[in-house]
Amino acid sequence: MAAVSGVRCAEGIARPVCPLRSTLTPATAAKALASPMTPLHKAVRRVTVDEYGYGRRRSKLVVALEKGDLITIRELGRRTKHTARLYDVLWWMLRCEADNARMERLRERKRHKAAR
Secondary structure, X not given: OOXXXXXXXXXXXXXXXXXXXOOOOHHHXXXXXXXXXXXXXXXXXXXXXXXXXXXXXXXXXXXXXEOOOEEEEEEOOOOOEEEEEHHHHHHHHHHHHHHHHHHHHHHHHHHHHHHO
């Protein structure tokens, strides 16, 4: 029999285990199944795969999504952290993308003028 996660019943058929706890009411269970993502109630921390920096100051980063839509970044093994609102990070990313597109248009214009 193939490896199937679940509970084996008397007939030998695997049934999937219900991911919802029995303490949920039918209304909250339906709401939990309808929501594609879970809300952020506690901090989620992850260590980066690559190292950042140069020389002996090179280290991995710890990124945390915190309650209140905050993102915190710190170096692994250090206590100093830098926090920003997620909306501010999104706005900064959009602004950088717009600046890059603008600079590319200016380079094209400069090449066109130099060709004349």
